[in-house]
Amino acid sequence: MTKVAVFSAGSWGTAFSLVLADAGNDVVLWARREELADAINSTHQNPDYQPGIQLPPSVSATHDVEKALAGAEVVVLATPSQTLRGNLTEWAPHIEPDSVLLSLMKGVELGSLKRMSEVIAEVTGAGPERIAVLSGPNLSPEIARREPAASVVACEDEDVARRLQDLCHSPAFRPYTSVDVLGCELGGAYKNVVGLAVGMAVGLGFGDNTTASVITRGLAETARLAMALGANPLTLMGLAGLGDLVATCSSPLSRNRSFGEKLGKGMTTDEIYASTRQVAEGAKSCSSLLALARRTGVDAPIAEHVDAVVAGRLTAEDMMEAFIARDTKAETD
Numbered sequence: 001m002t003k004v005a006v007f008s009a010g011s012w013g014t015a016f017s018l019v020l021a022d023a024g025n026d027v028v029l030w031a032r033r034e035e036l037a038d039a040i041n042s043t044h045q046n047p048d049y050q051p052g053i054q055l056p057p058s059v060s061a062t063h064d065v066e067k068a069l070a071g072a073e074v075v076v077l078a079t080p081s082q083t084l085r086g087n088l089t090e091w092a093p094h095i096e097p098d099s100v101l102l103s104l105m106k107g108v109e110l111g112s113l114k115r116m117s118e119v120i121a122e123v124t125g126a127g128p129e130r131i132a133v134l135s136g137p138n139l140s141p142e143i144a145r146r147e148p149a150a151s152v153v154a155c156e157d158e159d160v161a162r163r164l165q166d167l168c169h170s171p172a173f174r175p176y177t178s179v180d181v182l183g184c185e186l187g188g189a190y191k192n193v194v195g196l197a198v199g200m201a202v203g204l205g206f207g208d209n210t211t212a213s214v215i216t217r218g219l220a221e222t223a224r225l226a227m228a229l230g231a232n233p234l235t236l237m238g239l240a241g242l243g244d245l246v247a248t249c250s251s252p253l254s255r256n257r258s259f260g261e262k263l264g265k266g267m268t269t270d271e272i273y274a275s276t277r278q279v280a281e282g283a284k285s286c287s288s289l290l291a292l293a294r295r296t297g298v299d300a301p302i303a304e305h306v307d308a309v310v311a312g313r314l315t316a317e318d319m320m321e322a323f324i325a326r327d328t329k330a331e332t333d
């Protein structure tokens with residue numbers, strides 16, 4: 001049995017622990033709060049993030065970083081993107097030197113504009129053959145209920161991607177391999193921003209023509225930036241691109257879509273933050289993706305307008321009007 005350490009016990013870390021256990025691994029789930037680790041061990045449920053879901057016996061929890069990492073061949077990282085650097089700096093000295101680091105995160109760091117795999121490389125010094133990402137249409141409550149779903153595991157070293165594919169292929173979870181780490185990460189981070197815009201349209205009471213238009217132009221915007229940075233265009237048409245975009249933009253389970261819906265209904269960003277403990281990555285990554293697009297010389301109207309609404313400089317209604325009023329152009333430009 002392979003020992004896998006999962007950091008940390010939020011919605012996705014917990015649901016993915018169940019996948020890994022179903023696939024035959026020995027899983028140690030690290031929880032930031034000791035009382036949550038104790039609750040998981042005594043009830044085999046995570047009452048804060050996946051209530052009502054029974055975790056398999058091969059999932060145990062701990063608050064002890066060294067204990068979680070000792071002997072772990074694979075370390076799964078599922079923290080909020082903006083805290084990863086600080087978290088990993090603390091954890092890195094205890095990570096086994098040959099272990100593989102698998103990122104589940106969907107964000108871009110503010111300030112540095114780095115993707116999560118880049119932050120991992122910088123903090124741990126691991127080479128690309130030890131860094132992988134998993135991304136796809138994987139809303140955690142559905143995964144935790146073992147509803148069938150597919151995903152992409154990407155690593156520049158295809159053999160490592162295949163090893164991780166075997167590691168997380170369970171009866172309900174089907175991973176595909178890829179070597180396009182950048183494409184998968186940008187697809188995952190950008191769909192959150194598009195999810196916010198779609199949520200705003202829903203909150204304003206608009207229907208499927210509006211949301212389909214924003215989704216489609218969102219995919220064009222994602223592909224424009226990702227391809228300018230070297231991604232494979234087919235990645236954006238796949239599970240980590242279109243697949244995740246569709247899941248996020250169509251599901252009330254998406255925290256990003258829900259966040260956008262609340263903005264569309266007139267709540268402020270601060271009011272929304274106060275109403276939930278869960279992370280909506282797009283609310284931060286809209287700024288970093290916009291800055292990345294500007295630095296790359298790519299037009300990013302959705303990121304630009306979402307960033308303005310999140311920052312309180314524009315209303316959701318004005319955003320939708322501005323989308324329609326923009327200078328007209330050819331669809332494929």
Ligand SMILES: NC(=O)C1=CN([C@@H]2O[C@H](COP(=O)(O)OP(=O)(O)OC[C@H]3O[C@@H](n4cnc5c(N)ncnc54)[C@H](OP(=O)(O)O)[C@@H]3O)[C@@H](O)[C@H]2O)C=CC1
Nearest residue numbers: 008009010011012013032078079083105106139140278279
């Ligand atoms: N949920 C989903 O469906 C999916 C999520 N993802 C991605 O996975 C990543 C994690 O998301 P998710 O699990 O949903 O997030 P949640 O909001 O559900 O959980 C966040 C986790 O991070 C911990 N945390 C919060 N703040 C800090 C901090 N400052 N330092 C260390 N840990 C912290 C929380 O601990 P505590 O409880 O103690 O606050 C909790 O364990 C995100 O990048 C997200 O985009 C990707 C695919 C699916």
Ligand SMILES: O=C(CO)COP(=O)(O)O
Nearest residue numbers: 136137138139254255256
């Ligand atoms: O990434 C996800 C689904 O693939 C989860 O989306 P949210 O973070 O918007 O809930």
